[in-house]
Amino acid sequence: MSPLLDVENLRVTFPTRQGEFEAVRGVSFTLGKERLGIVGESGSGKSLTGRAILRLIRKPGRVEADKMELNGRDLLSMNKKQMQGVRGQEISMVMQDPKFSLNPVMTIANQIMEIYRFHTGASKKSAYAKGIEMLEAVSIRDPERVMKSYPHEMSGGMGQRIMIAMMLVTEPKILIADEPTSALDVSVQTQVMSIIDRLVRDRGMGLIFISHDLNLVSSFCDRVLIMYAGRVVEVLDAGKLHDAKHPYTRGLLGSLPRIDDPKTRLEVLQRDAKWREAPSVSGRI
Amino acid sequence: MMETDMPKQTLREWLLTDTPTSRRHARYAAAYSGWLTLRANTMAMVGLGILLLLLIIAALADLLSPMDPFVQNLGGRLQPIGTDGHILGTDSLGRDLLSRVIYGSRITLYIVALVALIAPIVGLLVGTVAGYTGGIVDAVLMRITDIFLAFPRLVLALAFVAALGAGIENAVLAISLTAWPPYARIARAETLTIRNSDYIAAIKLQGAGALRIITKHIWPLCISSLIVRVTLDMAGVILAAAGLGFLGLGAQPPSPEWGAMISEGRKFILDHWWVATVPGLAIFTVSLGFNLLGDGLRDVLDPKEGGHS
Amino acid sequence: MSNIHIENLNVWFGEHEERVDAVKGATFDVPSGASFGLVGESGSGKSTILRAMVGLVPTWSGNMSVGELELGKKRPKAFYKDVQMVFQDPYASLHPRHSVDQMLGETLSLHGFKDIDNRIMQLLDDVGLGPAFRFRYPHQLSGGQRQRVAIARALAPKPTVILLDEPTSALDVSVQAEVLNLLADLREEHKLTYLMVSHNLAVVAHMCDATAVMKNGEIVEVMTVEDMRAMKPKHPYTKHLLDSSFGYRPDAEQSA
Numbered sequence: 015m016s017p018l019l020d021v022e023n024l025r026v027t028f029p030t031r032q033g034e035f036e037a038v039r040g041v042s043f044t045l046g047k048e049r050l051g052i053v054g055e056s057g058s059g060k061s062l063t064g065r066a067i068l069r070l071i072r073k074p075g076r077v078e079a080d081k082m083e084l085n086g087r088d089l090l091s092m093n094k095k096q097m098q099g100v101r102g103q104e105i106s107m108v109m110q111d112p113k114f115s116l117n118p119v120m121t122i123a124n125q126i127m128e129i130y131r132f133h134t135g136a137s138k139k140s141a142y143a144k145g146i147e148m149l150e151a152v153s154i155r156d157p158e159r160v161m162k163s164y165p166h167e168m169s170g171g172m173g174q175r176i177m178i179a180m181m182l183v184t185e186p187k188i189l190i191a192d193e194p195t196s197a198l199d200v201s202v203q204t205q206v207m208s209i210i211d212r213l214v215r216d217r218g219m220g221l222i223f224i225s226h227d228l229n230l231v232s233s234f235c236d237r238v239l240i241m242y243a244g245r246v247v248e249v250l251d252a253g254k255l256h257d258a259k260h261p262y263t264r265g266l267l268g269s270l271p272r273i274d275d276p277k278t279r280l281e282v283l284q285r286d287a288k289w290r291e292a293p294s295v296s297g298r299i
Numbered sequence: 300m301m302e303t304d305m306p307k308q309t310l311r312e313w314l315l316t317d318t319p320t321s322r323r324h325a326r327y328a329a330a331y332s333g334w335l336t337l338r339a340n341t342m343a344m345v346g347l348g349i350l351l352l353l354l355i356i357a358a359l360a361d362l363l364s365p366m367d368p369f370v371q372n373l374g375g376r377l378q379p380i381g382t383d384g385h386i387l388g389t390d391s392l393g394r395d396l397l398s399r400v401i402y403g404s405r406i407t408l409y410i411v412a413l414v415a416l417i418a419p420i421v422g423l424l425v426g427t428v429a430g431y432t433g434g435i436v437d438a439v440l441m442r443i444t445d446i447f448l449a450f451p452r453l454v455l456a457l458a459f460v461a462a463l464g465a466g467i468e469n470a471v472l473a474i475s476l477t478a479w480p481p482y483a484r485i486a487r488a489e490t491l492t493i494r495n496s497d498y499i500a501a502i503k504l505q506g507a508g509a510l511r512i513i514t515k516h517i518w519p520l521c522i523s524s525l526i527v528r529v530t531l532d533m534a535g536v537i538l539a540a541a542g543l544g545f546l547g548l549g550a551q552p553p554s555p556e557w558g559a560m561i562s563e564g565r566k567f568i569l570d571h572w573w574v575a576t577v578p579g580l581a582i583f584t585v586s587l588g589f590n591l592l593g594d595g596l597r598d599v600l601d602p603k604e605g606g607h608s
Numbered sequence: 609m610s611n612i613h614i615e616n617l618n619v620w621f622g623e624h625e626e627r628v629d630a631v632k633g634a635t636f637d638v639p640s641g642a643s644f645g646l647v648g649e650s651g652s653g654k655s656t657i658l659r660a661m662v663g664l665v666p667t668w669s670g671n672m673s674v675g676e677l678e679l680g681k682k683r684p685k686a687f688y689k690d691v692q693m694v695f696q697d698p699y700a701s702l703h704p705r706h707s708v709d710q711m712l713g714e715t716l717s718l719h720g721f722k723d724i725d726n727r728i729m730q731l732l733d734d735v736g737l738g739p740a741f742r743f744r745y746p747h748q749l750s751g752g753q754r755q756r757v758a759i760a761r762a763l764a765p766k767p768t769v770i771l772l773d774e775p776t777s778a779l780d781v782s783v784q785a786e787v788l789n790l791l792a793d794l795r796e797e798h799k800l801t802y803l804m805v806s807h808n809l810a811v812v813a814h815m816c817d818a819t820a821v822m823k824n825g826e827i828v829e830v831m832t833v834e835d836m837r838a839m840k841p842k843h844p845y846t847k848h849l850l851d852s853s854f855g856y857r858p859d860a861e862q863s864a
Contacts, residue, residue, distance in 0.1 A: 031315075031335065055780035055781070055782060055783075056751070056780055170650075199649035199650055199807065200649070200807065200849065200852035200853060201649065201848055201849065201852050203852065204852050204856065207856045208856075211856075226780065226781070228781070229854070230856055233854075233856040234856040265782065266781060266782060268785075269781050269782045269784070269785035270781055270785075270810070271785075271788065271810040271811055271813065271814035271815075272810055273809060273810050273813045273836060273837060273839075273850070273853065273854075274837065274839075276813070276814070276837060277814070278792075279789055279792070280785035280788055280789055280814070281785060282782070282785055282786050282789060283782035283785070317744070317748050318740045318741075318743075318744065319707075319743040319744065320743065321743060322707070322709060322743060324743060325707050325709075325743035325744070325745065329745060496700055497695040497696075497697065497700040497701035498700065498701050498702055498703040498704075500659075500664050500693075500695070500701075501693070501695060501701050501702075501758070501761065502703075502714070502715075503663075503664070504662055504664075504688055504692065504693055505688060505714070505715045505718045505719065505761075505764075505765070506685045506688045506689075506718055506719070507714075507718055515714070516703060516706075519705045519706075520704070520705060
């Protein structure tokens, strides 16, 4: 089976005063109908990788790759218009904080319907019905009331669920979720995760889940790429997180305090300059 | 080009370091990095160039101007541009326009400098005190500000000048008095956001008083956006001064103030267009210079507009 | 050395119809030299307790005391010498235009220290930053380094009590480990009392001897770290928090 998304040797470069800065350096992976996690600390290039797929890197940043194909179609050679057709319709993205992703002066209904109608050209009525259906799908109890309200009337967890509903209303094949729960409280976090989980499973979508939370990702995803300094240092099957070999992954695990495993001191990650230089591990199947 | 010049190379490195070794070093490095951002902005550099030129012209007016700006020559009045000995022509009294424009730059700089000193400082004081103290002090200070804002600027300046008497100093005073309220507004708005930030809370926890917090912690952050605003407003100040001069309430003849010069040239505008146009172009160029520089400074000084991440 | 005593503390924002009660009848004690946690989700009022203690929120009622000092409307200067606070976001708690040197120097001079140069070097050394960091500005520091500077600032007046408001929640996990280790070392070395606010139960379990669990402004349970490790919560909300802190488990979704 051919993968939904095939990325080979992806590089994101920014010019700076001190010369070119490569924030993502040769990342390769494929995504099938699975949940792929990308884990890394800030500055590891994980978010840029997600954005680069949708070509959302602002100038003067550059995206280059040997191959970046969506169902066999080259994403890099697409023009603006084709790219807009891909964004939202075939690949959707959920960002960290719903506060900044929802338009504060439009009702939820208008925002969901606008997206749906933009991509499908459906009538207002069917767009409204679709919106209600999607809000129900993300476990919102009173979808009619929510449709009429404005984003500021929603809590963080509600906002994020609305965001997910909005991103999935066009039934994309791939969802990129960039830290979708880190602005949320832990209890709400679980709810949002289970909603994403169910939707991805039911609809046979591919999910790229970007996060800094190693435990969360490994308990949620099928495969995990661990990124460090713009490269993939290790690819793991999620259940086998604790068999990780790379010292960086092991160091990250060791530095987490655990309720069930008390330690007097936390392990401190000793960074090795060699990790930075080692070639990127491929996540292609 | 850098490789050939070793000492310069090391100076550049010294300035670009991330690990300054002394207070002075840190300050220079910060200034240099700001300068680099400004330098990358071509339009800002054009603006800066215009203003530096103005400064040089004003400083060397005695050397640069071909003639005495006050010497009349009624035989050679209203000579067109390009006349022998009068490159920009002469005015209705036969005075050399080039010399008058050159000397006029001194007056313009004088006005700009004084207004730039008075108005933002008054505005900063009023705005930060009102914003930080809040309550009744805030209400009183801001209502006073509102009263000043309620009048059209030039009309208010006219009233002041009419009351104080015509003349350049009074014009400057009048313009300053009408220019400070917007600065107070900006300073207050900035103060309101800064005052609730964690770093102000942190210094409060060291037992710092209001005076120290306002002067040492809030001012440095307000000043940058004020500088930008002042630079952008300077074009308006020059125009207001010229407007007062034009109406005969600013600089008095025979002073070569640009606004007054346009006013004189107005009578001949149809047949002898250059008499009004030459000082008009001078005003236009300097205003443009300030506007361009102001835009560039905004990129350097205002972190909200510039960076995103 | 000072113990913290909080009794029936209420904190509110706004007046009349707009009044929001952020903390309702909170009572707890922190013995001198202990480390006590306040856990809860956003809006539970945990940070508000700290802000009321240091006088950043003036609208409160109840009894608060630190050591011998009963807290009233105004804090005497000696209070700030004794009680210091580290804020959550190191990107917001350092003045953007002040270098590390200015920041520490000003703090020291406000508390009347002489010999400021040496104290600054000592403080930087204490928090594991070398002298190379002395003249840097916040934008030249990483998140972890910023938080170390903020800790150095809190240590400057030689306090006995440090209030920690989510000191690591804005940091990467590997940096979090370094900062938590540093805080533990400093507590040992300077015999400090910690009152630490966090939403992360694992962090609190690591750092504190006991913790209060807060929900909607009320303390629902005070539990020792042993009870937490044994997963023996008394209140269902605590259980829910504990469950949620173990990553994602599809089988746990029904409880939500």
